[in-house]
Amino acid sequence: MPLPGRTSAERRRALLAAETFTEDITFAGRHRIALGFPSSYDVGMSNLGFQWVYRLFNREDDISCERFFWDEADDDRRGPRTLESETPLGDFPLVAFSISWEMDYVNFLKILPLARIPLRREDRGEGDPLILVGGDSARINPAPLTPWVDAFAMGDGEKLAAGIADVLRQELPRDEALAALAALKGIYVPAVHGPRAEGADEGKVVVQQFKAAEGPLREPPHTTILTPHTELSGKLLVEIARGCSEMCRFCWAAYAMAPQVRTAADNVLDVARRLRPLTNRIGLIATAVADHPDILPILNGLAELEYHIALSSVKIDAISAPILAILAKQGERSLAIAPEAGNERLRRAINKKVSDALLREKVQLIAQAGFTNLKLYLQVGLPGETDEDVRDIVRLVDDLRQIMLAEGRKRGRLGTLVPSVNAFIPTPHPPFENESLEDPEALDGKLKLLAESFRRMPNVTFRGMPVNEAIWEAYLAKMGTESEPILLQAATGVPVRRLVREHRETIMSVVRPIANAGADPARRGVFDPAARKASPWGFISKS
Template sequence: MDKALERILPAVQKPARYTGGEYNEVVKDKREVKLRMAFCFPDVYEIGMSNLGMRILYGCINAEPDIWCERVFAPWGDMAEQMRENHIPLYALESGDPVSAFDVLGFSLGYEMAYCTVLDMLDMSGIPLRSADRPGLVPLVFAGGTSCCNPEPMAPFLDLMVLGEGEEVDIEVLRLFQKARDEGWEKRRFLAEAARIPGVYVPSLYEPEWNADGTLRAMTPLEGAPERVTKRIVSNLDAAYYPTAPIVPSTEIVHDRVNVELFRGCVRGCRFCQAGYVYRPIRARSAERVIEIGKESLKNTGCQEATLLSLSSSDYKHLTAACDGLLDWCEPQNISLSLPSLRADNFSMELMSRLQKVRRGGLTFAPEAGTQRLRDVINKNVTEEELLNTCRIAFEGGWNAIKLYFMLGLPTETDEDVRGIAELASKVLHVWRQYSPNKQRGVRITVSTSCFIPKPHSPFQWEAQVPMEEYRRRVELLRGSITAKNVSYNWHDADTSFVEAALSRGDRRVADVIEAVWRAGGRMEAWSDYFRFGRWMEAFSSCGLDPAFYASRERAEDELLPWCRIDMGVRTGLLLRERHRAYEARLSPDCRAECSACGAAKLLEEGVCDG
């Protein structure tokens, strides 16, 4: 181990996250490989190692024998400080080599609040922040992940971005880059060539122009870059790569268990939900493959818990078969199965009862809104009756803690909707009083609210976020309406929601704000330990921008949006239809009941969506 590193590790918290050496990490001979990639996750090890996307891509890229992909995470503050003081550059866990020695840096951009950390990781690696300040071809700095569906706020920092699922497009980009490096291409030539790969957005090949009112006038493709960049998907999940020998962390991480992905996409179409639109079309794994992945991963890791992942597991067609198959194997070995993202219906409760035979602690449901009217506005197809019925089954079955998630500030929300949240919680409490077989144990009902953030590529992408004073007023209104002592209330901080809203629909000018915040010491802004609201407001004002312009302004439906060059598969016409139906509180059926012809099926090779 590096001597300088050996000296600082005893002085930092949880040093095991900075050493690598875990079981199943991929180590190759650096003299033998042709290309070295640093997979950079702009958050701490415990978060990054819990991210399924990173696990999949790490395995998938390393399945190429001549490419070595290593992991890089952002150090926590104490470690970052020690590294800077001792002139230790950011390094990759597998080889310990500095990131600056790599051919390629690939960032995972999952959430906006990690943007400053990307800049910090570049700086800790000694790499210039802006693509324009990196004239050489090497290193290539690119990014992928959900946040790239609005690529503009991070555009100046990245050489290119990949949209959608990375399994295939990442390899295509890496191979083209390898060729360019070996043949000594200029960076400009490589980027122009890369822009021809479907799913690749090269920010420097799109030139924004502005209207006097600050809105976007044009986003002009240069040098033959495509008019629209369409996201990539993996058509056949059964045939797709899946990591069944994932790294087993030697220290505790957030989700320390085997992850088995059931399907991609969501049939529900909740109108606030970006994931529900950008991950379409629906593609399922077969039950046989799910069982096979589960068993192999459990054998290869020694984990005692597996979790079945998807956006809405109750909608997985083969759920019973997959659970039965896995339970048969897991139960005799004391391995537990968990199933998050279930809907509040009877079928799901029966399944939960079978999965959680002994430890019946808490259940979480997300009604999202307090009244049926508002749930209809957002197309959350769950009725109060269903929810209460599910709670009854849960209480009868021995569960004694229920968490209820809601959003405040949804379009058309009134005070009646806010009070409706408190009423719903007290109805749940009433159900417990009526049906709990063991009242001495007591009950915990937790209501949590977050502030609604309109997201690109969702039907609410044109909406205004409610002003923060108004959000705080609604929080107080709800606080005052919750009177039962068994019901506790948590709410999400207004300041971070406001900044996140400004970033998520930001344009290219917002990049200056992100850089200014980083220059003022901002990193790891997703952590309340580090987030400073004042720093963001100062940065916006020093860049001559108004955060409210991005967060709290309703867009005209014909306004040119910063993500106008990105096609996530769903046609804008459908997003508009859903928006208009929201204002009529009119439900849209889920994809299984009636196909909405959203357009995502065109991405499939065979063109048949599993919805």
């Protein structure tokens, strides 16, 4: 969405004027933090993790935290500044980034030079800010950012923010501040711990996160600032659970965030009730939204408060007529589910416990509830996949399409199925972390077969992932420090297609490790401690 204002200063004023805070923040603290999201304002303000950490820092005594974003208009002599006070980033003792998507590394690398902060951490001295990175990227694989980042915050903001604030309050010289940060649990400081955390306790950095038993007691993370200038437009986001009980073998979120932490329904509804005067739109956030055992009481409570409720996607086995009725009653006609694979055999292999019969039964319920648009998240290139499995995706979509159409005809409203097919991307932490990305040519062939088959299928709109994007995404997820020249080149604006071509050998050695070629099929998807230890993220531990 286009943001207001022509210059960055005009934009700041207009954005601030349109914001509504859900908690009072005074910005009177003596110790200042600049907290950035290395993407545009509308993307950053839609990110609940970023919004929540902003609140956590500002709740700390004597701490004042301001925001900044990646703004193309900052590419002028003034450089990036904070939204609240237009202070240059170099004037803050601590510049923290929340990075939840590796694609944003490139903007991170652009922001520091524009702010006249030395990019390499070794070149920073007394008077330069400490650069800290938190968010999902830090806890998944911080290795590629180690040349540029002073400290990584690995884990839940609630467990880490107070310790970071304590270090800031002490106003220590740079080396002492780094040592103090390194002494905190869950903070990884490459200059102190070493490039592979060799100097950390037992050579590992332990991610700090809530235990399952703490979940019900927890204040649910929720939006700190409502703004019309995001795609969510004034929607209150509330996190109801983190992690997922399904444990699909490819899913980093389920494994990296295990055990699942669920917020008590009463706590969710308390927040919703308190903030109802500010908005009538709410979005529930969770790794898998309907995986919460009290999802129905939560939805009923929100409906009683007359909220318009949005769910990002619904876990298939949790779909029920009452849940669908609540969503349909408020006019929802679209839903997204994730069968992941075209048949039961492959679903079993990835630990997705959804039979074809269950899938048909749930799609029938969805159609009967009046939903006409159904998005299906699917993957190609999964470990052990055959050509027949790919053709089964076509058969599955056709089968589900018939169910939707039959129901639609009764209601006089035919809908659309949207198979959204991504390549399987091996990521750090789940059992499939050492699997290979599918051979690019084979991947291309599979996606073309699907595009051709769905082109001829009425009421179906196919969305496929470009192969170069898959290669790049797979590389970003698992790369180590060898990526430094590639990321620096990306930050100069070199397109992904060229990067993949020019660095093919390096990239392929990471996304298609030779060890996997001809791997024993019986061992596929089985966690390999030796491979984990050797991986760039091998020092990250859960305990």
